[in-house]
Amino acid sequence: MPDWLTYVLSAWVVSEVLFISGRRYARRYAGVAAIGSVLPDLVKPFYLLKTYLGLDLIGFSVPLATPVGAFLVAGLASTLFPRRRWTRAFGFLSIGVIIHLIWDSMLHPLGGGQLILFPFSFKQYSLGLIWSDSILPLLIVSVPFVILMALRVTGSSTHGGGGL
Amino acid sequence: MNRVLVEAIILSFIISLCLYSHVEYGKRHSSIPDVDKDPGRYENVSFRSEGTVTNISAGPTTNFTFVTMGDRIDAAYSGAERLEEGDYAIVYGVLHPLSGYLEVTKMHVYADIRRLYALSLLGLGLLLWLFLRNWRFSFSELVWRERDA
Numbered sequence: 001m002p003d004w005l006t007y008v009l010s011a012w013v014v015s016e017v018l019f020i021s022g023r024r025y026a027r028r029y030a031g032v033a034a035i036g037s038v039l040p041d042l043v044k045p046f047y048l049l050k051t052y053l054g055l056d057l058i059g060f061s062v063p064l065a066t067p068v069g070a071f072l073v074a075g076l077a078s079t080l081f082p083r084r085r086w087t088r089a090f091g092f093l094s095i096g097v098i099i100h101l102i103w104d105s106m107l108h109p110l111g112g113g114q115l116i117l118f119p120f121s122f123k124q125y126s127l128g129l130i131w132s133d134s135i136l137p138l139l140i141v142s143v144p145f146v147i148l149m150a151l152r153v154t155g156s157s158t159h160g161g162g163g164l
Numbered sequence: 165m166n167r168v169l170v171e172a173i174i175l176s177f178i179i180s181l182c183l184y185s186h187v188e189y190g191k192r193h194s195s196i197p198d199v200d201k202d203p204g205r206y207e208n209v210s211f212r213s214e215g216t217v218t219n220i221s222a223g224p225t226t227n228f229t230f231v232t233m234g235d236r237i238d239a240a241y242s243g244a245e246r247l248e249e250g251d252y253a254i255v256y257g258v259l260h261p262l263s264g265y266l267e268v269t270k271m272h273v274y275a276d277i278r279r280l281y282a283l284s285l286l287g288l289g290l291l292l293w294l295f296l297r298n299w300r301f302s303f304s305e306l307v308w309r310e311r312d313a
Binding site for chain 1: 167170171174175177178181182183184185186187188189190192193195197212233234254256270272274275276277279280283284285286287288290291293294295296297298299305306307308309310
């Protein structure tokens, strides 16, 4: 997997683009999208359990990193928001999940691959474009990030506000 | 619909998938302890994992101990990748448990695993800041509310 900074910046970029395109609430939900972007990594604590306590629940945790499992977790997490915000919260959590899955699908197959068709198949798919330790995803997402930040700072100097 | 009911339904779906995976994933993927328990069954079976390289001894082939999630296996590698003690790597190869080793055929050594961890910590900090500046937890209602609501 790429680093979390790549996922979170990607979530911020998408939220900012939604804000610019007229969805005024999108900036408030950038943090929600950011949480969604790391939700599929809920499998990682299970790796730690195996490493440090010898408790092997890796197979049990696998669905959390699959599209169907991650969207279900996003659905569960959206119930932690007020009832009238469930749909919007789920939407932004899902944006984050999709960002995560897109980045992970680009990884080299030697690193594993995505169980896209789970629970119907355990076949793993990947595009094999980057290694998980590559700095390339961060560099790629930095381009729209810098452009959007520049637009925002420029806008804030004339209208007030600004920052992330 | 009632919040608790919605949560119970979604949670039951998640747990069902996890239980299904626990049974089915185990049939398709094996850990090093599985290999140690029944070496004959895993002879010439392919193996892929991520972990740390240690106890390196260089020669015509590079021999090392591969440590993954607390489990260890002796490995032999004859490729071009140069290894250093403590390297974090993805290995792919063929198991020879009857001879007591993993024959590594493909390998990718991480440039710097600490950089990945450092950037992830930075990402975690940014995530918390982005979220907590707009949302606060209401302990009376057990929901996240907008700060300006």
